[in-house]
Amino acid sequence: MIDNATIEEAAYEIMKKAAIDIPEDYLEGIRGMVDLETGDLSAFVLKAMLDNYETATEDRRPMCADTGLPRYWVKVGDAARFSGGFTGFERALRAATARATHDVPLRPNRVHPLWRNEHNNNVGINAPEVEWSFEPDVDWIDITTVHKGGLFGTDYRMLFPGDGIDGIKRFFLDTLIAFGKRGLACQPAIVGVGLGGSKDTCMQLGKQAACLRAVGDRNPDPKIAELELELKELGNSIGMGAMGFVGSSMVVDCHIEVGFTHTGGMPMSVHTFCLSSRRATARIAADGSIAYRSDPQWFTPYMRRETIEWPSQRALDKSA
Amino acid sequence: MAEPKGLRQVRLKLPASPQDIAALQLGSVVYLDGVVYTAREGVYERVLVRGEPLPEGLCEISNANFHCSPAAALEPDGSYAIGGVTATASFRFSKYMAEWLDRTGTKIVIGKAGMPREDYQKVLSPRGAVYLTTVGYGTGALLGRGVKRVREVHWLEELGIAQAMWMFEVENFGPFIVDSDLAGNSLFAQQGDLVNERIARLYDGLKPPALHRYGETDDRKREVM
Numbered sequence A: 001m002i003d004n005a006t007i008e009e010a011a012y013e014i015m016k017k018a019a020i021d022i023p024e025d026y027l028e029g030i031r032g033m034v035d036l037e038t039g040d041l042s043a044f045v046l047k048a049m050l051d052n053y054e055t056a057t058e059d060r061r062p063m064c065a066d067t068g069l070p071r072y073w074v075k076v077g078d079a080a081r082f083s084g085g086f087t088g089f090e091r092a093l094r095a096a097t098a099r100a101t102h103d104v105p106l107r108p109n110r111v112h113p114l115w116r117n118e119h120n121n122n123v124g125i126n127a128p129e130v131e132w133s134f135e136p137d138v139d140w141i142d143i144t145t146v147h148k149g150g151l152f153g154t155d156y157r158m159l160f161p162g163d164g165i166d167g168i169k170r171f172f173l174d175t176l177i178a179f180g181k182r183g184l185a186c187q188p189a190i191v192g193v194g195l196g197g198s199k200d201t202c203m204q205l206g207k208q209a210a211c212l213r214a215v216g217d218r219n220p221d222p223k224i225a226e227l228e229l230e231l232k233e234l235g236n237s238i239g240m241g242a243m244g245f246v247g248s249s250m251v252v253d254c255h256i257e258v259g260f261t262h263t264g265g266m267p268m269s270v271h272t273f274c275l276s277s278r279r280a281t282a283r284i285a286a287d288g289s290i291a292y293r294s295d296p297q298w299f300t301p302y303m304r305r306e307t308i309e310w311p312s313q314r315a316l317d318k319s320a
Numbered sequence B: 001m002a003e004p005k006g007l008r009q010v011r012l013k014l015p016a017s018p019q020d021i022a023a024l025q026l027g028s029v030v031y032l033d034g035v036v037y038t039a040r041e042g043v044y045e046r047v048l049v050r051g052e053p054l055p056e057g058l059c060e061i062s063n064a065n066f067h068c069s070p071a072a073a074l075e076p077d078g079s080y081a082i083g084g085v086t087a088t089a090s091f092r093f094s095k096y097m098a099e100w101l102d103r104t105g106t107k108i109v110i111g112k113a114g115m116p117r118e119d120y121q122k123v124l125s126p127r128g129a130v131y132l133t134t135v136g137y138g139t140g141a142l143l144g145r146g147v148k149r150v151r152e153v154h155w156l157e158e159l160g161i162a163q164a165m166w167m168f169e170v171e172n173f174g175p176f177i178v179d180s181d182l183a184g185n186s187l188f189a190q191q192g193d194l195v196n197e198r199i200a201r202l203y204d205g206l207k208p209p210a211l212h213r214y215g216e217t218d219d220r221k222r223e224v225m
Helices: A006-019 A024-036 A040-059 A083-101 A159-184 A199-211 A222-236 A313-319 B016-020 B041-049 B090-104 B117-127 B140-146 B156-163 B188-197
Strands: A067-075 A130-135 A141-148 A154-160 A189-196 A250-259 A266-272 A278-284 A290-293 B009-011 B029-038 B064-066 B066-076 B080-087 B108-111 B131-135 B147-154 B165-178
Touching: A006 A067, A006 A083, A006 A141, A006 A278, A006 B117, A024 A250, A040 B165, A067 A083, A083 A130, A130 A159, A130 B090, A141 A199, A154 A199, A159 A266, A159 B188, A189 A199, A189 A222, A189 B165, A199 A250, A199 A266, A222 A250, A250 A290, A250 B066, A266 B009, A266 B108, A290 B064, B016 B041, B029 B066, B041 B090, B041 B156, B066 B140, B080 B131, B080 B140, B080 B147, B090 B117, B108 B147, B140 B147, B140 B165
Parallel strands: A067 A130, A189 A250, B009 B029, B029 B064, B064 B108, B108 B131
Antiparallel strands: A067 A141, A141 A278, A154 A266, A189 A266, A278 A290, B029 B165, B066 B080, B131 B165, B147 B165
């Protein structure tokens, strides 16, 4: 039985780690880009960011003061048992958010959309978001937090089957150029692309593709994996680098996630995760021990529902 | 510290003198010493729209306005812990700047992503002011390390941590890049022009979209079909 206090402790720790320690995969990605960058200004920006990551870790202070919109993705094993129930779980995540906001400190970003009042702790109505998923045959819980900026670099468009791959490239370019100017997207970034689903699913898939997959990870469908690399190259050929200065550093990696969609449409979303790609994951084992890492490992085969067919319970009972 | 390849480095004492400001060149890397204050829409509204007075002595203490919200927390002993410091996008504050510069005598505006070139020509440079952009964005930990002390904080209760006016005593505070000079030039605009020259060829060979869509045009009379 996993205690509710353990869940709060894990969530509190990942809030800190995400804010302060740049994930290794992203750091390696940026190091690789510095060597290729020929634009003086863009190269200076990348080197300053490398200094910044180091300073953050040394001083234990956030690498970026814009906390973005801190949120959680939770994966619960079928066999995991926890003392506080699901509502207790969510309360623990809210408590961890409020405490970490004060202790790190993180900037309290969350305000009411109309009245602009806040609780100075990143907690409020429908905030932080908590998304749930499940995993068969395991007894652990994974909690991931991501602090991603909330203003620029994300867009959605309804494309149609006739638009094809050209349409995907066109919208990809449109978004990166629009938000890359002056560096509003805080590039070079991990770019997530959602394809298919309904509008909300499409946004969700693209967001998760950007935030929950590590640099170098490829989609299991080889043709989609190829498209990921092609879009990455395309983004880096725009002629724009960090802060929108002349250069080549736009896309550290591109991740695509797909969902079955309406037969007449091909909705697409684009999401840019920033130069301070803040994510951290905690795995709580059944005995309450906690292990930390920076790769969320969110997209398991079950997560993509690749392995699930549709036999009815009656048919399963009969064969048993 | 990063070695800027071919970029000039300048260390500037605040309040900055007119000579120091006139000497800044586009693309130079700047570090600051002295006092910097933060102000964004919350403070601008209080002073310029609601007519509340400026904090006493502001004009003498600092002439550098940072468009910033720090990651800060109030400690039990009444002091403030400053974690990271990162700028917010400045072009949203365009409409306030002329009056704000007149009221405060501010000569250095610091923020994210610059302001429109026209603002430099019509608002900042005629008032002897220039714009410095943060780098990245943003180097929150480097800038946080440069803040040595919170000198004063105003409107904290009314506006919250993100929108309050913070007066920071800073040392070797940076890096920033000079985006505008007293001639009204803009580094972002110059770089944007160079990038724009190459954009059209990126779409060569891509077939046109199946339908026109809002977002691709700002003409509301056009049909989606």
